[in-house]
Amino acid sequence: MKCKKCGGTAVINMRQHKLGLCAEHFLEWVPEQTQRFIEKYDMFGRDARILVAVSGGKDSLSLWDILLRLGYQADGLYIGLGIDGGVDYSNESHRMVDQFVARRAAEGQPLNLHAVDVAKLYGATIPETAAISNRGRGKPCSVCGVIKRYIMNRVAYDHGYDVIATGHNLDDEAAVLFGNTLHWQAGYLARQAPVLPADQAGLARKVKPLCRFYEREMAAYALVRGIEYIYDECPYAEGSTSIYYKSVLNKLEEDRPGAKLQFYLQFLEARQAGLFQAAHDAEARELHPCSRCGQPTSAPDTCTFCRMWDRVAEYKAAGKELKPLSIR
Amino acid sequence: MKCKKCGGTAVINMRQHKLGLCAEHFLEWVPEQTQRFIEKYDMFGRDARILVAVSGGKDSLSLWDILLRLGYQADGLYIGLGIDGGVDYSNESHRMVDQFVARRAAEGQPLNLHAVDVAKLYGATIPETAAISNRGRGKPCSVCGVIKRYIMNRVAYDHGYDVIATGHNLDDEAAVLFGNTLHWQAGYLARQAPVLPADQAGLARKVKPLCRFYEREMAAYALVRGIEYIYDECPYAEGSTSIYYKSVLNKLEEDRPGAKLQFYLQFLEARQAGLFQAAHDAEARELHPCSRCGQPTSAPDTCTFCRMWDRVAEYKAAGKELKPLSIR
Numbered sequence: 001m002k003c004k005k006c007g008g009t010a011v012i013n014m015r016q017h018k019l020g021l022c023a024e025h026f027l028e029w030v031p032e033q034t035q036r037f038i039e040k041y042d043m044f045g046r047d048a049r050i051l052v053a054v055s056g057g058k059d060s061l062s063l064w065d066i067l068l069r070l071g072y073q074a075d076g077l078y079i080g081l082g083i084d085g086g087v088d089y090s091n092e093s094h095r096m097v098d099q100f101v102a103r104r105a106a107e108g109q110p111l112n113l114h115a116v117d118v119a120k121l122y123g124a125t126i127p128e129t130a131a132i133s134n135r136g137r138g139k140p141c142s143v144c145g146v147i148k149r150y151i152m153n154r155v156a157y158d159h160g161y162d163v164i165a166t167g168h169n170l171d172d173e174a175a176v177l178f179g180n181t182l183h184w185q186a187g188y189l190a191r192q193a194p195v196l197p198a199d200q201a202g203l204a205r206k207v208k209p210l211c212r213f214y215e216r217e218m219a220a221y222a223l224v225r226g227i228e229y230i231y232d233e234c235p236y237a238e239g240s241t242s243i244y245y246k247s248v249l250n251k252l253e254e255d256r257p258g259a260k261l262q263f264y265l266q267f268l269e270a271r272q273a274g275l276f277q278a279a280h281d282a283e284a285r286e287l288h289p290c291s292r293c294g295q296p297t298s299a300p301d302t303c304t305f306c307r308m309w310d311r312v313a314e315y316k317a318a319g320k321e322l323k324p325l326s327i328r
Numbered sequence: 329m330k331c332k333k334c335g336g337t338a339v340i341n342m343r344q345h346k347l348g349l350c351a352e353h354f355l356e357w358v359p360e361q362t363q364r365f366i367e368k369y370d371m372f373g374r375d376a377r378i379l380v381a382v383s384g385g386k387d388s389l390s391l392w393d394i395l396l397r398l399g400y401q402a403d404g405l406y407i408g409l410g411i412d413g414g415v416d417y418s419n420e421s422h423r424m425v426d427q428f429v430a431r432r433a434a435e436g437q438p439l440n441l442h443a444v445d446v447a448k449l450y451g452a453t454i455p456e457t458a459a460i461s462n463r464g465r466g467k468p469c470s471v472c473g474v475i476k477r478y479i480m481n482r483v484a485y486d487h488g489y490d491v492i493a494t495g496h497n498l499d500d501e502a503a504v505l506f507g508n509t510l511h512w513q514a515g516y517l518a519r520q521a522p523v524l525p526a527d528q529a530g531l532a533r534k535v536k537p538l539c540r541f542y543e544r545e546m547a548a549y550a551l552v553r554g555i556e557y558i559y560d561e562c563p564y565a566e567g568s569t570s571i572y573y574k575s576v577l578n579k580l581e582e583d584r585p586g587a588k589l590q591f592y593l594q595f596l597e598a599r600q601a602g603l604f605q606a607a608h609d610a611e612a613r614e615l616h617p618c619s620r621c622g623q624p625t626s627a628p629d630t631c632t633f634c635r636m637w638d639r640v641a642e643y644k645a646a647g648k649e650l651k652p653l654s655i656r
Contacts, residue, residue, distance in 0.1 A: 270512040
């Protein structure tokens with residue numbers, strides 16, 4: 001396989017694009033494409049202050065790297081979830097993020113990183129909170145989602161960022177889409193997009209600049225670019241529906257190269273053409289400030305996030321010991 | 329596994345319904361369920377004159393059998409497609425239909441069967457027509473669909489039937505749905521339903537009473553009920569997308585029993601709730617009579633069906649020999 005641009009040895013063959021590229025041209029191609037997606041979906045302009053949510057995984061660190069290479073003002077946000085799971089998951093991912101920052105600093109490019117430790121700030125880790133939450137019992141991902149979304153928004157709001165960028169890749173997006181489609185969840189389908197607009201109640205704009213890259217492309221990017229990242233999946237994600245859907249889509253992709261991309265892009269086109277407009281309008285919820293923390297919520301009074309920590313506080317006040325949710 | 333109704337030995341275990349049934353109760357359950365679907369989707373009333381499209385396969389022969397057992401006035405329509413494919417496909421399926429009718433006659437239940445031979449009536453078989461059709465080159469299923477739909481409608485119209493019933497089962501419907509969803513074909517999604525209403529331009533009402541039965545349930549019904557049917561798939565269908573999608577959905581079903589049924593039912597619910605209404609309205613086409621045959625068409629002047637036979641006639645007039653499309 002040869003590089004389409006220079007004829008050198010290709011390091012990656014992207015069957016869905018009928019495109020092989022050498023290391024040098026692949027490292028050029030990825031930011032070019034990212035810039036194209038940023039413009040196509042009108043994600044943000046040249047002067048935007050961007051907050052990149054970095055988990056220590058290949059996607060988010062690559063995203064940060066790409067945005068910096070493209071010349072954007074991009075700061076990082078690491079959220080320490082307090083997940084051990086036998087692989088010291090959170091500490092290890094934090095270490096990867098710190099290492100990414102330290103390398104750039106050593107090369108004369110100091111970066112801004114916000115690091116929030118959930119347990120230190122709010123009094124319990126994600127697995128501990130999930131263990132006592134109605135929402136979370138056996139479903140830590142739901143609790144984790146609420147907490148991460150809250151903190152991302154809070155940091156963006158407090159520090160005046162224009163937009164939050166997350167590292168969701170095509171495989172992530174296609175898996176979510178597949179799940180929502182299998183169950184025809186019109187409301188969720190209506191909301192799935194590369195850009196979630198800001199809400200004047202204080203909800204920051206969110207964008208997914210990598211949404212059209214296959215997971216393997218991002219893994220290749222991190223590898224070729226020498227970005228070290230945490231290989232482990234979150235230990236709580238094992239056996240999850242989203243991993244299962246990814247496997248189904250990978251099989252489809254193997255049999256019909258490009259199927260995953262087409263599925264996602266044709267969905268976006270149908271969405272653009274208004275297929276989910278009615279569902280979108282029906283789902284539109286009035287947001288208002290939480291009576292406790294002031295962050296936007298659709299809950300009548302106190303937001304889900306505050307109520308989660310109320311429960312943790314009650315447990316502690318009752319002298320009960322918090323234990324992390326066990327892994328299935 | 330025991331029968332849920334009588335405790336006898338079950339002949340089938342339907343995991344998605346958590347239901348095992350013995351032969352006797354399964355043979356009761358299938359028509360009961362069919363009647364339930366007929367009512368739920370408002371397919372037809374007690375006095376309707378029904379034309380059942382029978383192919384000689386398990387689904388359509390079982391459908392005819394079930395409707396007769398339920399006491400409906402149901403006549404059959406067999407369309408001879410002229411497909412050999414090395415397995416004498418069309419002759420063999422015709423034989424199965426004739427045998428079904430002969431058995432009922434021997435039991436004192438004479439049935440009406442309309443048999444249309446495409447080659448005799450129009451001058452060429454499906455594989456011959458597909459071989460010279462722009463639409464059909466390499467895609468005989470498309471030509472076959474046009475011709476079958478036309479003939480079904482024509483016979484229903486000429487003989488004054490109220491409704492055409494086809495044997496599409498859940499696996500068929502889910503596979504079509506899956507394909508349309510993977511490509512987000514809003515127009516096709518909008519049109520997929522257990523009932524296609526009649527159009528005053530002369531399009532007969534069409535219904536799919538078996539749309540909620542798994543293929544294996546229909547195979548079991550035919551087996552237990554002693555209905556002989558043709559086992560072969562159409563030789564031209566081999567390697568088709570729809571067979572591929574069925575295999576993907578079967579894998580899903582194996583991993584998550586009920587997934588296929590949920591996918592289809594939740595789609596119908598979303599459709600009922602109006603998800604595809606806009607796409608449906610956008611796709612709505614004014615039908616008018618074909619200038620040649622008088623049957624309803626959306627084509628500006630002559631319908632696709634008539635134009636297909638024009639092409640056959642041109643070929644013959646030019647002294648060219650018709651050959652069946654070869655099988656991939």
